[in-house]
Amino acid sequence: MSQATTPQKIYLKDYTPPAYAVKKVDLDICLYEQQAIVSSRLEMTRQAAGELVLLGRDLQLQQVSVNGEVLSSAQFRLDSESLTLIDAPDRAIVETKVIIKPQTNTTLEGLYQSGLDDEMMFVTQCEPEGFRKITFFPDRPDVLSEYTTRLEAPKTFKTLLANGNLVEAGEVGDDRHYTIWHDPTKKPSYLFAAVIANLQVLQDHYTTSEGRKVLLELYAVSQDIDKCHVAMQALKDSMKWDEDNYGRAYDLDRYMIVATSQFNMGAMENKGLNIFNTSCVLSSPETATDERSFNVKAVIAHEYFHNWTGNRITCRDWFQLCLKEGFTVFRDQSFSGDFRSKAVQRIEDVAILRSAQFAEDAGTLAHPVRPESFVEINNFYTATVYEKGAEIVRMLANLLGKEKFRQGTDEYFARYDGQAVTVEDFLSALSVADERVLAFMPWYRQPGTPVLSGGVQYEQDKVVVRLAQKTRHVPNYDAPVALPIPVDTAIFDSNTGQLLAEKMLLLTTDSAEFVFDGIQLSEGGHPVVSVLRNFSAPVRLEFDYSDEDLVRLVSFETEGFNRWQAMQTLVNRWLFGSFDNVDSIAGLLKTVTDELLDCDPMLAARLFDVPSQKELAMAYDSDYDPVAVKARRDEFIKLIACALADKTTTWYQALPIQAYEDTPLARGRRLLRNVLLDLRLLAGDAAAEQDVYYQYDNATCMSERLGAFTAIINHDLGKKSLYIANFYEKFANEDLVIDAWFNAQALSSRTSIDDIAALMQRQDYDWNTPNRVRTTLGALAAKPVQLWTQQGMALYLSAVERLDGSNPLLAARLLSALARWYTLGDDTKAMAQSNLEQLKQKVQSKNVLEFLDNMLTV
Ligand code: PHE
Ligand code: ZN
Numbered sequence: 001m002s003q004a005t006t007p008q009k010i011y012l013k014d015y016t017p018p019a020y021a022v023k024k025v026d027l028d029i030c031l032y033e034q035q036a037i038v039s040s041r042l043e044m045t046r047q048a049a050g051e052l053v054l055l056g057r058d059l060q061l062q063q064v065s066v067n068g069e070v071l072s073s074a075q076f077r078l079d080s081e082s083l084t085l086i087d088a089p090d091r092a093i094v095e096t097k098v099i100i101k102p103q104t105n106t107t108l109e110g111l112y113q114s115g116l117d118d119e120m121m122f123v124t125q126c127e128p129e130g131f132r133k134i135t136f137f138p139d140r141p142d143v144l145s146e147y148t149t150r151l152e153a154p155k156t157f158k159t160l161l162a163n164g165n166l167v168e169a170g171e172v173g174d175d176r177h178y179t180i181w182h183d184p185t186k187k188p189s190y191l192f193a194a195v196i197a198n199l200q201v202l203q204d205h206y207t208t209s210e211g212r213k214v215l216l217e218l219y220a221v222s223q224d225i226d227k228c229h230v231a232m233q234a235l236k237d238s239m240k241w242d243e244d245n246y247g248r249a250y251d252l253d254r255y256m257i258v259a260t261s262q263f264n265m266g267a268m269e270n271k272g273l274n275i276f277n278t279s280c281v282l283s284s285p286e287t288a289t290d291e292r293s294f295n296v297k298a299v300i301a302h303e304y305f306h307n308w309t310g311n312r313i314t315c316r317d318w319f320q321l322c323l324k325e326g327f328t329v330f331r332d333q334s335f336s337g338d339f340r341s342k343a344v345q346r347i348e349d350v351a352i353l354r355s356a357q358f359a360e361d362a363g364t365l366a367h368p369v370r371p372e373s374f375v376e377i378n379n380f381y382t383a384t385v386y387e388k389g390a391e392i393v394r395m396l397a398n399l400l401g402k403e404k405f406r407q408g409t410d411e412y413f414a415r416y417d418g419q420a421v422t423v424e425d426f427l428s429a430l431s432v433a434d435e436r437v438l439a440f441m442p443w444y445r446q447p448g449t450p451v452l453s454g455g456v457q458y459e460q461d462k463v464v465v466r467l468a469q470k471t472r473h474v475p476n477y478d479a480p481v482a483l484p485i486p487v488d489t490a491i492f493d494s495n496t497g498q499l500l501a502e503k504m505l506l507l508t509t510d511s512a513e514f515v516f517d518g519i520q521l522s523e524g525g526h527p528v529v530s531v532l533r534n535f536s537a538p539v540r541l542e543f544d545y546s547d548e549d550l551v552r553l554v555s556f557e558t559e560g561f562n563r564w565q566a567m568q569t570l571v572n573r574w575l576f577g578s579f580d581n582v583d584s585i586a587g588l589l590k591t592v593t594d595e596l597l598d599c600d601p602m603l604a605a606r607l608f609d610v611p612s613q614k615e616l617a618m619a620y621d622s623d624y625d626p627v628a629v630k631a632r633r634d635e636f637i638k639l640i641a642c643a644l645a646d647k648t649t650t651w652y653q654a655l656p657i658q659a660y661e662d663t664p665l666a667r668g669r670r671l672l673r674n675v676l677l678d679l680r681l682l683a684g685d686a687a688a689e690q691d692v693y694y695q696y697d698n699a700t701c702m703s704e705r706l707g708a709f710t711a712i713i714n715h716d717l718g719k720k721s722l723y724i725a726n727f728y729e730k731f732a733n734e735d736l737v738i739d740a741w742f743n744a745q746a747l748s749s750r751t752s753i754d755d756i757a758a759l760m761q762r763q764d765y766d767w768n769t770p771n772r773v774r775t776t777l778g779a780l781a782a783k784p785v786q787l788w789t790q791q792g793m794a795l796y797l798s799a800v801e802r803l804d805g806s807n808p809l810l811a812a813r814l815l816s817a818l819a820r821w822y823t824l825g826d827d828t829k830a831m832a833q834s835n836l837e838q839l840k841q842k843v844q845s846k847n848v849l850e851f852l853d854n855m856l857t858v
Contacts, residue, residue, distance in 0.1 A: 019050030031153040052088035054136035060099040106806040114262035121197030131189035142420040144186040152178040193270030200225035208249040230283040234297035238304040269306035285701040302332040326389020343560020357383035363819035375850040391538035408433035455544035468511035488536035495525040497556030586643035602668030626784035641682035674707030746779030781817040808845030
């Protein structure tokens with residue numbers, strides 16, 4: 001095989017507007033057994049200097065004509081990425097005909113086959129650059145066009161869908177049929193979608209605030225159609241929510257969602273025709289855990305919200321990806337927070353931010369929320385763009401307050417509807433409500449997580465809070481500047497627990513002092529200051545709390561997130577050896593659990609959180625020893641379990657299995673019950689084993705069943721093989737549940753690397769289905785003790801190598817989990833480096849090569 005050439009970098013500063021606009025697109029896709037023929041007609045007009053260049057990849061060009069004249073090969077240049085028409089006129093009707101092979105397209109980009117036999121379907125994935133794998137086109141987000149799509153296929157595929165409204169359907173001979181769709185809204189090519197399949201449909205209606213009656217349709221294979229009700233309700237809730245909170249109503253007569261089993265990401269917001277990974281749309285109590293079901297609702301909302309933030313207002317170029325993703329994630333997080341406890345929502349969002357984004361920002365793949373260069377844009381669908389992007393919007397929303405933020409977003413929608421814009425445009429619209437918004441631009445440009453430090457001094461009724469910030473200097477970027485950091489702060493009385501003051505502080509310089517006057521303390525009391533409440537900025541906090549004050553905050557902080565955070569800080573202090581009082585942590589857990597058991601069991605369950613091994617690894621920039629970290633973490637959990645042994649059984653019994661309900665309370669009870677089950681087994685509670693089997697056997701839903709199943713595996717209980725077989729048999733036809741079966745086994749620390757390898761050898765381990773691939777590799781990445789060994793890396797990297805050829809996007813994503821290899825202790829580090837260097841000799845894709853290049857530059 002040829003050695004790949006150094007991939008080419010693309011820079012934000014090189015942006016130029018497109019030479020031609022495409023007013024109208026007529027696309028005709030005819031599917032045959034071995035191939036598809038795609039004909040397109042583009043109405044193009046010049047709008048800037050430059051040649052008429054159409055992008056295309058893996059297309060067999062049959063013919064190209066301009067204004068009705070077929071071009072000879074002297075009239076165009078064709079290479080592996082583009083088709084350039086020489087001396088094209090300023091007004092050109094460009095027609096092309098190409099052959100593509102969706103049946104053998106394993107990349108899951110462009111038009112590809114998903115599933116086999118009677119579940120076989122053909123779906124598209126165009127974001128960011130998949131449209132060029134379907135037809136020649138100026139495939140960039142700032143070219144907005146009106147699309148008409150004709151689909152033709154054998155009648156065995158009864159479902160033929162494309163964006164917009166159905167305008168015609170009919171037969172072609174005896175065996176084939178077609179549909180024609182027209183999408184009246186102008187859109188970029190990345191929002192194009194088509195589906196050729198044989199699906200069932202669940203229908204409903206929604207009448208918008210503007211009086212439009214919208215047909216809602218969820219498409220899935222027949223055995224899954226009854227698992228679409230949760231998603232349908234979430235869709236209606238989302239439509240209402242966007243009207244109520246942002247004044248945004250839906251704009252077409254039809255909204256379709258299609259579930260497909262082979263998909264690289266969670267879902268895709270194609271205009272009027274979303275395509276979803278089955279894992280993000282299917283849900284039933286028997287097959288989906290509460291966690292997954294809640295995620296289904298969040299992803300439905302996310303894709304729906306894109307209709308305004310992404311589709312109607314889109315990105316000028318892919319450097320602006322956070323413009324749509326950051327804002328949309330913030331919107332879906334707010335939506336989810338309205339359907340559960342806000343504190344728990346925030347805890348979960350921050351946990352994801354910390355474990356995924358902070359790690360990214362601290363490693364070799366660190367990049368700004370708005371990158372300035374890339375080789376492969378697919379590598380930038382990252383936690384930084386999505387999650388940190390959302391945090392920036394959240395800071396702005398908090399700073400402005402509800403009314404002003406709404407004023408700003410109204411301005412954004414009014415000003416830029418129908419356009420492709422930039423982050424600067426977004427801030428400029430919001431600044432109409434408050435000029436301070438403009439100072440947030442450096443958050444988009446500067447990589448690295450700021451460290452916020454500080455402490456408190458007081459004298460009589462005057463309390464001074466000192467704050468300082470520091471961001472590491474990421475190589476190849478400008479020296480860091482001070483960022484505006486909103487720090488939501490409260491002061492409590494140490495004796496009474498009374499809330500004495502609340503204020504949003506805004507740190508805009510390297511350091512500053514903030515004075516609170518007139519603080520009335522009780523006799524002998526001191527001020528307990530709680531900073532960064534509700535995690536008001538995406539920073540690492542190193543605040544000078546005393547252990548005693550943290551204990552106080554766990555009991556009287558009124559803001560749920562910081563209450564949880566105080567407990568987390570204590571746990572971290574124990575894990576890193578600066579706090580030795582495990583009894584005091586256990587004592588707190590007792591009091592708080594007693595208090596929350598009936599009213600907020602979800603928060604109670606979260607208070608038992610112990611940072612994951614991956615998260616703890618973040619604390620080391622060198623000499624990271626995964627074995628020692630895991631040992632310390634295991635020891636802590638065991639000590640806690642034993643210290644609580646007198647309570648866990650009582651609590652567990654207070655949470656008996658009840659008829660299934662999908663309410664925050666019921667979900668909280670189920671989560672807490674599973675947490676307690678695990679603690680009881682750890683403490684060696686003799687009755688616990690029977691309770692586990694009982695919970696599994698009598699489960700009313702997947703959360704209960706999987707909780708018990710996981711406990712059986714993690715604690716290696718006597719009937720383990722029996723239950724592994726039983727679970728498989730019960731759910732053999734449910735791919736997503738079998739994914740959970742793989743994952744629960746792979747995740748257990750008792751499952752060896754050999755065992756994981758054996759799971760990956762199974763017949764039902766399908767390398768073409770990313771969900772299945774992730775069950776084992778995601779688990780291995782979550783077990784640093786196994787991952788960072790010669791054997792673990794060999795297994796992991798052989799998978800990356802294998803996928804590099806078939807699905808480079810997935811290969812690169814998996815690889816990115818290894819970005820902090822250089823923090824390991826010397827021997828392990830050398831081993832990791834040589835493994836990565838060897839991989840570099842064997843891979844071809846831009847995706848994997850770009851990451852490897854960055855990862856090996858330390
Ligand atoms: N735009 C999708 C989302 O965030 C994600 C996605 C990106 C899906 C690229 C597929 C390919 O909702
Ligand atoms: Zn998105």
